[in-house]
Amino acid sequence: MLDWGIIVHYFPFLVKAAVMTVQISILSLILGFLVGLIAALMKLSRNVLIRGAAGFYVWIIRSTPLLVQLFIIYFGLPQLGIDLGPFLSGVLGLALNTGAYNAETIRGGISSVPPGQMEAARSLGMSSGRSMKRIILPQAMRMAIPALGNNFIILIKDTSLVSTITLVELTLAAQRLIGSTYKPFEMYIMAAFLYALMTTATSYMLKRVENKMAI
Amino acid sequence: MKDNIKKDDIMVELRELHKYFGDNEVLKGINLKVQRSEVVVVIGPSGSGKSTLLRCVNMLEEPTSGEIYVEGELLNDTSLNHKAYQKHLNRIRTEVGMVFQQFNLFPHMTVLGNIIEAPIQVQNKTKAEAIEIAEKLLDKVGLADKRDVYPSTLSGGQKQRVAIARALAMNPDVMLFDEATSALDPELVGDVLHVMEDLAKEGMTMLVVTHEMGFANKVGDRVVFMDGGYIVEESTPQEMFTNPKHERTKKFLVDIVDGK
Numbered sequence A: 001m002l003d004w005g006i007i008v009h010y011f012p013f014l015v016k017a018a019v020m021t022v023q024i025s026i027l028s029l030i031l032g033f034l035v036g037l038i039a040a041l042m043k044l045s046r047n048v049l050i051r052g053a054a055g056f057y058v059w060i061i062r063s064t065p066l067l068v069q070l071f072i073i074y075f076g077l078p079q080l081g082i083d084l085g086p087f088l089s090g091v092l093g094l095a096l097n098t099g100a101y102n103a104e105t106i107r108g109g110i111s112s113v114p115p116g117q118m119e120a121a122r123s124l125g126m127s128s129g130r131s132m133k134r135i136i137l138p139q140a141m142r143m144a145i146p147a148l149g150n151n152f153i154i155l156i157k158d159t160s161l162v163s164t165i166t167l168v169e170l171t172l173a174a175q176r177l178i179g180s181t182y183k184p185f186e187m188y189i190m191a192a193f194l195y196a197l198m199t200t201a202t203s204y205m206l207k208r209v210e211n212k213m214a215i
Numbered sequence B: 001m002k003d004n005i006k007k008d009d010i011m012v013e014l015r016e017l018h019k020y021f022g023d024n025e026v027l028k029g030i031n032l033k034v035q036r037s038e039v040v041v042v043i044g045p046s047g048s049g050k051s052t053l054l055r056c057v058n059m060l061e062e063p064t065s066g067e068i069y070v071e072g073e074l075l076n077d078t079s080l081n082h083k084a085y086q087k088h089l090n091r092i093r094t095e096v097g098m099v100f101q102q103f104n105l106f107p108h109m110t111v112l113g114n115i116i117e118a119p120i121q122v123q124n125k126t127k128a129e130a131i132e133i134a135e136k137l138l139d140k141v142g143l144a145d146k147r148d149v150y151p152s153t154l155s156g157g158q159k160q161r162v163a164i165a166r167a168l169a170m171n172p173d174v175m176l177f178d179e180a181t182s183a184l185d186p187e188l189v190g191d192v193l194h195v196m197e198d199l200a201k202e203g204m205t206m207l208v209v210t211h212e213m214g215f216a217n218k219v220g221d222r223v224v225f226m227d228g229g230y231i232v233e234e235s236t237p238q239e240m241f242t243n244p245k246h247e248r249t250k251k252f253l254v255d256i257v258d259g260k
C-alpha cells in the first residue's frame, strides 16, 4: 500500500513547501480583509460612482473563476507591461478574490446591526464616520466573524490554484516530487494531510477569537 | 429653582414643519415652541407623527419643508454645503439629548463605556474627565454599582436609566424622550419616570412623547395633542385632562383611560 519510506523521506520537503502556502495565505488574508472592508464601506457611500465601483468589483470577481483571474494577472498583465511574477500575482489574485467575498460578508454584518445603534451614536453628535468606526463596525465584525472565518478557510484551500502560475507552494511541490518519484498517491496524501492541518488549526484559532469576542 | 430661570428663552422652535415619507404626509405643518426649562408632553394616537416630530428636532429625520430652530439656530440650514452641514448638525446634536424607546445602548461597551464614549469622541474630554462625569450621572440615576457591567445584564429600566445618563453626559440643553417607558415592564416604569421628573425639577428643557398621563399631568408644563400629523390642541395639563376642547382629544383621552 503506502510506501512509508517515501513518506518519511519526502515529508520534510513538503513541510517546507507548506511554509510558502502559509505565507501566501496570511498575506492574502490580510490584504483580502482590508480590500473587503474598504469595498463594503464603499458600497455604503453616498456617492453613486464609489458605490458603483465597489459593486462592479464584487460582481466581476464573484462571477468569474479564480483560476481565470490568476491567469489574467500572471499571463495577461505582462502584455501591458505589468509583470508581477508568480508570488505577487498569486497574492494579488487571491486577495482580490477573497476580498470580494469578504466585502459581502462584512456588508451583511453591517446591515445586521440595528439602525437604532447608528441613530443613538448620531444623536450624541458623533459623525457618521466615527459612528461607523466606533459603534457599527465592532458589532458588525462580531456578527461577521464566523462567515469571514469560512472565507479564510476557503482561501487557504484556494492557494493550491497558484500552483498553475508556477509558484512553488505545497501543491506544485508535490507535483514536482511526483515527477521524480512516480509516487502520486503518497505525495498527494501528504499534501492533503498538510492542508487539513492548516485549515483545522485556522478553524480552531477562529473559534477562540469568536469566543473571546462574544458578549 | 425652576422659577428663577428666565422663561422667555425659546429653546426649540418648529415652524411650518412638513414631513413626507414618499407620498405619505406625516407632519402637516407643525408649529411649536419650547421655552427654557419647560416640559412639553406630546400625546396622541399611534401613527399620529409624534416620533417623527421628535426625531426632526435632532434631524434623525429630515423635514421636507419648514424650519427647526434650536436655541435660535436654524438646524436644517440648507445654505451650507454637505460637509459644513454635517458639522453643523453634529454640533447642535450635542446640545440635544435623545432617549429612545428601545434604549439603543451600545452592547459592545460597558455601562461606563457607553457613557464616556461621546464626551471623549465628540467633546474631546480626557478619559478621566469623562469618567468623573459618568460616575456622577450613574449615581444620579441610581446605578453606580453597574459601572463595569455590559448592558445585556441589565433590566429594561436599568438600561433606560443608563441611556438617560449617556445622553446627559454631553451636558445637553434640551432632552427628547420618545416613549422612554413603553418597552418596560410595568414595575420598572416608575424608576425611569422618577429620573425624568428629577431632571425636570432641575430645570432641564424636555420634549416628552409618552402614554403616561400621570407623568404628563404631574410633570408637564404643557401638553400637546397630535392626531393625523397635526397639533390638534395644546394647553396646560389640567386644561387638557379636565376640559379638552376638541372631539378627537376627548375620544383619545377616553380610549386611553379605557386601556385603548
Ligand SMILES: Nc1ncnc2c1ncn2[C@@H]1O[C@H](COP(=O)(O)OP(=O)(O)OP(=O)(O)O)[C@@H](O)[C@H]1O
Pocket (backbone or CB within 6 Å): B021, B024, B026, B044, B045, B046, B047, B048, B049, B050, B051, B052, B053
Ligand atoms: N421611516 C419611515 N418610512 C416610512 N414611513 C414612516 C417612517 N417612519 C414613520 N412612518 C410613518 O409615519 C407615520 C407616523 O409615524 P410616527 O412613528 O411618527 O408615529 P407615532 O405617533 O410616533 O406613533 P406610535 O405611537 O405608534 O409610536 C406612520 O404612518 C408611520 O407609518
Ligand SMILES: [Mg+2]
Pocket (backbone or CB within 6 Å): B050, B051, B052, B178, B179
Ligand atoms: Mg412613536
